[in-house]
Amino acid sequence: MTRFALLxxxxxxxxxxxxxxxxxxxxxxxxxxADAAWAVFFLTGRRLKRLLPYASINDWTLAxxxxxxxxxxxxYSVVGxxxxxxxxxxxxxxxxxxxxxxxxxxxxxxxVTLRGMDPARQQHLMTTWWxxxxxxxxxxxxxxxxxxxxxxxxQTLVVRALAKAADLPPTTIAARLMGEWTxxxxxxxxxxxxxxxxxxxxxxxxxxxxxPIEDPIxxxxxxxxxxxxxxxxGIRAQLVKRAGAIHLWSRGEELIxxxxxxxxxAAARLPEGTVLDGEVLAxxxxxxxxxxxxxxxxxxxxxxxxxxxxxxxxxxxxxxxEDRGEDVRALPQTERRRRLExxxxxxxxxxxxxxxxxxxxxxxxxxxxxxxxxxLETPEYAPTTLRASPLVAAASWNELAAxxxxxxxxxxxxxxxxxxxxxxxxxxxxxxxxKWKIDPFTxxxxxxxxxxxxxxxxxxLTDYTFGVWHEGxxxxxxxxxxxxxxxxxxxxxxxxxRHTRERFGxxxxxxxxxxxxxxFEAIARSSRHRSGIAVRFPRMLRWRKDKKPEEADTLExxxxxxx
Amino acid sequence: xxxxxxxxxxxxxxGFHIDPWGPVDRALITHAHGDHARGGSRAYLCAESxxxxxxxxxxxxxPIESLPYGESAAIGGVxxxxxxxxxxxxxxxxxxxxxxxxxxxxxxxxRAADPTCDPFEPVECDTFVTESxxxxxxxxxxxxxxxxDEILEWWEGNRADGRTSVLFCYTxxxxxxLLAELARVTDRRAFVHGMMLSMIDAYRxxxxxxxxxxxxxxxxRGTKFAGELVLAPLSARGTPWMRRLxxxxxxxxxxxxxVRGVRRQRAFDRGFVLSDHADWPALLQSVTESGAGRxxxxxxxxxxxxxxxxxxGFEAGVIRTAWEGEPTGD
Numbered sequence: 001m002t003r004f005a006l007l008x009x010x011x012x013x014x015x016x017x018x019x020x021x022x023x024x025x026x027x028x029x030x031x032x033x034a035d036a037a038w039a040v041f042f043l044t045g046r047r048l049k050r051l052l053p054y055a056s057i058n059d060w061t062l063a064x065x066x067x068x069x070x071x072x073x074x075x076y077s078v079v080g081x082x083x084x085x086x087x088x089x090x091x092x093x094x095x096x097x098x099x100x101x102x103x104x105x106x107x108x109x110x111x112v113t114l115r116g117m118d119p120a121r122q123q124h125l126m127t128t129w130w131x132x133x134x135x136x137x138x139x140x141x142x143x144x145x146x147x148x149x150x151x152x153x154x155q156t157l158v159v160r161a162l163a164k165a166a167d168l169p170p171t172t173i174a175a176r177l178m179g180e181w182t183x184x185x186x187x188x189x190x191x192x193x194x195x196x197x198x199x200x201x202x203x204x205x206x207x208x209x210x211x212p213i214e215d216p217i218x219x220x221x222x223x224x225x226x227x228x229x230x231x232x233x234g235i236r237a238q239l240v241k242r243a244g245a246i247h248l249w250s251r252g253e254e255l256i257x258x259x260x261x262x263x264x265x266a267a268a269r270l271p272e273g274t275v276l277d278g279e280v281l282a283x284x285x286x287x288x289x290x291x292x293x294x295x296x297x298x299x300x301x302x303x304x305x306x307x308x309x310x311x312x313x314x315x316x317x318x319x320x321x322e323d324r325g326e327d328v329r330a331l332p333q334t335e336r337r338r339r340l341e342x343x344x345x346x347x348x349x350x351x352x353x354x355x356x357x358x359x360x361x362x363x364x365x366x367x368x369x370x371x372x373x374x375x376l377e378t379p380e381y382a383p384t385t386l387r388a389s390p391l392v393a394a395a396s397w398n399e400l401a402a403x404x405x406x407x408x409x410x411x412x413x414x415x416x417x418x419x420x421x422x423x424x425x426x427x428x429x430x431x432x433x434x435k436w437k438i439d440p441f442t443x444x445x446x447x448x449x450x451x452x453x454x455x456x457x458x459x460x461l462t463d464y465t466f467g468v469w470h471e472g473x474x475x476x477x478x479x480x481x482x483x484x485x486x487x488x489x490x491x492x493x494x495x496x497x498r499h500t501r502e503r504f505g506x507x508x509x510x511x512x513x514x515x516x517x518x519x520f521e522a523i524a525r526s527s528r529h530r531s532g533i534a535v536r537f538p539r540m541l542r543w544r545k546d547k548k549p550e551e552a553d554t555l556e557x558x559x560x561x562x563x
Numbered sequence: 564x565x566x567x568x569x570x571x572x573x574x575x576x577x578g579f580h581i582d583p584w585g586p587v588d589r590a591l592i593t594h595a596h597g598d599h600a601r602g603g604s605r606a607y608l609c610a611e612s613x614x615x616x617x618x619x620x621x622x623x624x625x626p627i628e629s630l631p632y633g634e635s636a637a638i639g640g641v642x643x644x645x646x647x648x649x650x651x652x653x654x655x656x657x658x659x660x661x662x663x664x665x666x667x668x669x670x671x672x673x674r675a676a677d678p679t680c681d682p683f684e685p686v687e688c689d690t691f692v693t694e695s696x697x698x699x700x701x702x703x704x705x706x707x708x709x710x711x712d713e714i715l716e717w718w719e720g721n722r723a724d725g726r727t728s729v730l731f732c733y734t735x736x737x738x739x740x741l742l743a744e745l746a747r748v749t750d751r752r753a754f755v756h757g758m759m760l761s762m763i764d765a766y767r768x769x770x771x772x773x774x775x776x777x778x779x780x781x782x783x784r785g786t787k788f789a790g791e792l793v794l795a796p797l798s799a800r801g802t803p804w805m806r807r808l809x810x811x812x813x814x815x816x817x818x819x820x821x822v823r824g825v826r827r828q829r830a831f832d833r834g835f836v837l838s839d840h841a842d843w844p845a846l847l848q849s850v851t852e853s854g855a856g857r858x859x860x861x862x863x864x865x866x867x868x869x870x871x872x873x874x875x876g877f878e879a880g881v882i883r884t885a886w887e888g889e890p891t892g893d
Binding site: 014071075081085452497 | 699700701703801806822823824830832833844864867870871874
């Protein structure tokens with residue numbers, strides 16, 4: 001367990017994700033497969049069901065140390081963690097030399113055998129075991145037996161580390177970690193295997209990304225050469241249906257399948273071997289809901305079905321990458337579009353069998369030794385849950401420019417322009433896919449609070465809060481920290497330090513002097529903000545040194561921007 | 564013999580205060596940390612090796628008398644002597660012998676070895692006034708050489724990655740102890756914040772061997788610190804001064820770093836558990852070795868220590884201090 005303890009320590013002591021990934025990759029390269037399998041299990045947040053109650057740990061700690069209950073409670077009030085408190089006071093028992101058992105043996109031959117055992121026997125074993133461990137390993141043992149082991153890495157970071165160790169694409173690893181699995185040497189070997197496995201069937205294709213158009217739109221030539229769609233503000237995703245299983249991947253290569261059961265249910269009617277590219281949207285009354293609604297869906301792991309009733313999602317598809325098992329990315333855009341529409345249409349005509357064989361099991365909280373999680377509730381979905389992003393016809397760029405003005409009203413960000421003859425590329429390749437976004441909303445607001453940035457900007461005051469006028473006061477409307485040049489940041493930093501009115505911890509209340517033109521992509525009502533308004537992607541467009549604070553906008557003016 | 568007054572512990576028979584937190588006629592000072600050595604009193608008495616530090620703190624016009632460790636002097640109706648406390652250079656326990664028995668006021672102390680000061684010396688007494696900054700059984704210090712190895716390893720790792728190592732620590736005692744401990748394992752020079760220079764010089768003048776240092780504050784603009792170790796007071800954290808240090812890893816050397824939650828909440832990259840205070844076993848050991856029947860605990864976790872001692876058969880209580888919260892010097 002020493003090696004795993006050192007890994008835990010290396011992860012715990014750094015806030016750098018790169019350092020965490022490097023530590024894990026180093027571990028995965030050298031750890032025996034059976035140990036590494038358990039390490040993946042614990043690092044990805046899977047837990048053993050609690051084997052011992054804290055009360056037992058508490059009692060045995062008192063017995064082993066001779067400390068009185070009240071004193072242990074005093075210690076707990078300082079430490080705030082039961083396992084850590086016990087490990088710290090148990091430090092008075094120096095570790096006796098003992099064999100360093102592999103993690104797998106610790107878990108399989110020792111820890112899980114505690115379940116249901118006679119308490120006197122449990123106490124004997126635990127107190128014998130912890131005598132042979134150092135402080136850190138005692139802490140980990142206590143965390144493991146109480147089912148509270150946690151470590152500060154996300155599944156994505158574990159995936160990155162495994163991909164580094166195995167020299168495989170992260171998508172392959174991510175796919176192989178899905179579903180239900182039992183940690184074992186064989187399983188681990190299959191995760192790192194360079195061979196194609198059945199699990200690889202869930203893999204998405206690399207996403208093709210559009211570039212913002214910077215030249216005048218006329219430079220694109222004949223509008224008839226372009227396929228035009230509205231640009232949606234949701235989660236870019238690929239829906240993969242192969243071998244009877246459905247996976248929904250976000251562009252960040254995270255699996256979001258179980259966040260959107262209605263999309264999975266609708267996809268059950270797609271033919272085998274289909275991969276669709278599109279946008280997950282919170283969608284009601286035939287228009288997108290604010291992005292914050294979609295964020296609720298992303299954040300929710302439990303009772304997804306209930307939330308899906310108030311915040312229904314759709315998958316707005318715009319491309320097909322695999323059709324009946326064939327990679328069709330090299331076909332022209334128009335041909336892919338035709339096939340996409342065909343498949344969606346066929347799906348609608350087939351008998352309604354929602355949820356049939358539609359789920360791959362990827363429970364986030366798989367409980368290896370506890371009762372199996374209940375089967376997911378079959379969600380409700382509409383036939384239109386899976387739909388093709390409508391095409392926009394325009395005879396001229398002028399006509400298209402005019403229609404672009406509808407964007408705000410439709411809750412979209414402008415247009416996507418895709419060359420009709422183009423293939424589906426990889427990454428951000430300029431020339432074939434363009435986004436023609438509407439200009440952002442803008443507001444002139446006054447700088448009212450500043451606080452230090454994070455990371456390398458930690459010594460600079462770079463995170464600003466801006467206010468607009470309401471009844472003679474400045475009400476905070478947005479936070480922004482991007483858009484200024486390094487010179488402007490330095491100038492602002494010096495000014496703020498000299499003109500701080502009050503400090504609340506790291507936050508400085510500054511004199512209301514400087515006006516900034518803020519840009520943002522969307523605006524919605526919000527009960528969580530004092531101004532009653534939430535804006536999306538706020539950033540500083542210009543430092544309006546020409547404006548006085550009293551010339552900044554009012555809250556009433558900003559409210560007029562609400563849809 | 565000693566009573567609690569608004570200015571701190573007072574000895575009526577001798578007419579002096581110990582570590583008063585306001586101006587008094589006559590102050591006996593255990594050591595040079597700010598929460599024990601306050602300016603403004605009319606006369607001071609301290610251990611001989613503390614004098615240089617107090618002069619730097621108060622200025623040379625302040626009348627400061629001193630006594631070598633172990634030598635006693637009569638003040639009013641009592642005899643007073645200073646005995647090594649092992650906390651920082653010149654730190655002392657103050658022994659007061661009078662008509663109604665003998666008291667020892669420890670000030671801050673530790674039992675772990677420290678190359679910058681004389682080791683703690685047990686002194687027998689009837690009433691033992693002990694510090695209790697870390698008066699809980701969770702506080703138990705690892706051997707110093709382990710901690711120094713960790714610090715060196717961290718520095719080496721940052722050097723390999725081209726990063727600066729910024730180690731926050733207290734300006735009197737901790738920085739000198741670190742520099743003295745590091746001198747045993749490396750001869751590379753370290754940078755220090757300009758504020759620390761004066762007290763480092765005072766230690767050198769007292770004959771303490773430490774790593775060579777340069778002021779990070781006085782380096783020309785554009786100096787690169789990548790790979791270097793920079794020692795700085797905690798008050799420099801997050802200030803514009805830090806910008807010159809470039810990409811860095813930061814760490815804090817303190818007994819507080821023993822608790823993971825504290826380490827995480829402060830968001831240091833690393834926490835090194837290195838304290839100039841007594842840990843739980845050292846507190847209990849010192850109480851026992853004093854032979855005192857009565858113990859008064861002060862600073863930090865005084866209540867739990869006193870309660871524990873009462874349960875062990877001691878007469879024990881607490882003495883309040885104006886200094887609550889963070890232990891200074893740690």
